[in-house]
Amino acid sequence: MKIYGDARSGNCYKLKLICALRGLEHEWIPVDVVQGETRRSEFLSLNPNGQIPVCVTDDGEVLTESNAILFYLAQGSPYWPATPLAQTRVLEWQFFEQYTHEPAIAVARFIKFYLDMPAERAAEYESRVKAGYRALDLMERHLASHAFFVGQACTIADISLYAYTHVAPEGGFDLDGYAAIGAWLGRVRELPGYVGMED
Amino acid sequence: MKIYGDARSGNCYKLKLICALRGLEHEWIPVDVVQGETRRSEFLSLNPNGQIPVCVTDDGEVLTESNAILFYLAQGSPYWPATPLAQTRVLEWQFFEQYTHEPAIAVARFIKFYLDMPAERAAEYESRVKAGYRALDLMERHLASHAFFVGQACTIADISLYAYTHVAPEGGFDLDGYAAIGAWLGRVRELPGYVGMED
Numbered sequence: 001m002k003i004y005g006d007a008r009s010g011n012c013y014k015l016k017l018i019c020a021l022r023g024l025e026h027e028w029i030p031v032d033v034v035q036g037e038t039r040r041s042e043f044l045s046l047n048p049n050g051q052i053p054v055c056v057t058d059d060g061e062v063l064t065e066s067n068a069i070l071f072y073l074a075q076g077s078p079y080w081p082a083t084p085l086a087q088t089r090v091l092e093w094q095f096f097e098q099y100t101h102e103p104a105i106a107v108a109r110f111i112k113f114y115l116d117m118p119a120e121r122a123a124e125y126e127s128r129v130k131a132g133y134r135a136l137d138l139m140e141r142h143l144a145s146h147a148f149f150v151g152q153a154c155t156i157a158d159i160s161l162y163a164y165t166h167v168a169p170e171g172g173f174d175l176d177g178y179a180a181i182g183a184w185l186g187r188v189r190e191l192p193g194y195v196g197m198e199d
Numbered sequence: 200m201k202i203y204g205d206a207r208s209g210n211c212y213k214l215k216l217i218c219a220l221r222g223l224e225h226e227w228i229p230v231d232v233v234q235g236e237t238r239r240s241e242f243l244s245l246n247p248n249g250q251i252p253v254c255v256t257d258d259g260e261v262l263t264e265s266n267a268i269l270f271y272l273a274q275g276s277p278y279w280p281a282t283p284l285a286q287t288r289v290l291e292w293q294f295f296e297q298y299t300h301e302p303a304i305a306v307a308r309f310i311k312f313y314l315d316m317p318a319e320r321a322a323e324y325e326s327r328v329k330a331g332y333r334a335l336d337l338m339e340r341h342l343a344s345h346a347f348f349v350g351q352a353c354t355i356a357d358i359s360l361y362a363y364t365h366v367a368p369e370g371g372f373d374l375d376g377y378a379a380i381g382a383w384l385g386r387v388r389e390l391p392g393y394v395g396m397e398d
Binding site: 048071072 | 247248260262263264265266267268270271274283284286287288290291293294295297298299301302337340
């Protein structure tokens with residue numbers, strides 16, 4: 001299995017993390033987003049949508065969309081729970097992550113951390129930070145009474161949301177007021193096999 | 200089963216369509232987004248994220264996120280295919296829909312069709328139209344050699360993407376150049392039990 005990704009991208013880190021937690025062997029092929037490598041024809045022939053991560057299975061199947069790849073890599077493990085209702089809950093949080101959380105927190109981080117806050121994106125940054133705190137508020141409310149997002153153990157819902165939440169301070173977010181999120185981040189970090197984004 | 204939704208919203212129409220295709224009985228409870236009903240405390244106590252649709256099962260489970268609810272309602276039917284690889288392909292297109300397609304096409308439609316194109320959102324509209332055509336190009340490329348998005352029959356990937364694509368002209372999109380999309384829209388419309396957004 002090959003994974004094309006940029007180690008600093010939360011969407012790519014999701015796959016690095018589940019591979020570490022499950023002990024899945026893979027070859028990591030670095031792709032540099034900031035240098036425009038996802039817009040080159042060689043990469044677009046792999047994923048016409050120009051996004052990372054991309055996973056190529058040993059059978060040559062090309063998989064895209066980080067949360068769909070997580071679903072694939074979680075099959076046969078507790079990271080994808082057994083009942084349709086629990087599976088639906090996992091997908092609810094994964095769609096929340098891609099629609100509400102990532103466009104706010106990941107993009108704010110990109111503008112601040114990678115682009116060093118260009119003046120012409122300052123208003124957009126403020127708007128994304130506001131939306132990001134709203135997403136964090138919803139997570140805090142849920143985690144105040146739940147150890148993990150679905151059920152009693154880590155699923156791919158947690159992996160999806162952990163990816164950009166744990167680096168939210170790089171986007172200018174202050175997590176000090178989010179005690180339940182802080183405790184949950186700690187529970188994920190303590191999982192056997194855990195690997196950090198920079199490791 | 201109860202579904203809280205706004206008939207003009209593509210995200211809500213997804214559920215109306217799968218219920219019609221599968222013959223699933225339900226009570227439809229109208230919620231008017233434009234009148235701000237999703238921001239009232241009564242609705243927020245149902246879904247703190249303030250989004251429609253919401254599905255309440257006969258067991259009282261409150262389900263959110265249109266594509267996750269589609270997954271739930273498709274269980275035990277061919278709309279959710281049988282193999283992990285085909286299931287991954289369905290999720291790829293559903294995440295594409297929520298991350299790339301909906302924020303472009305649905306929001307452009309909202310600005311033009313519901314808000315009547317306020318001057319202060321004109322630049323945003325143009326940017327979303329550009330992104331929308333890019334999403335349509337990706338769909339056209341896939342549908343040029345596939346009857347449906349995954350496998351040989353309609354799945355929830357098609358239902359997700361049909362919802363806002365078939366009303367894209369209300370957002371100012373010209374679908375005339377998209378022959379494969381046009382043929383696919385026709386195939387969905389011909390499905391036994393099909394119901395339109397306005398029906």
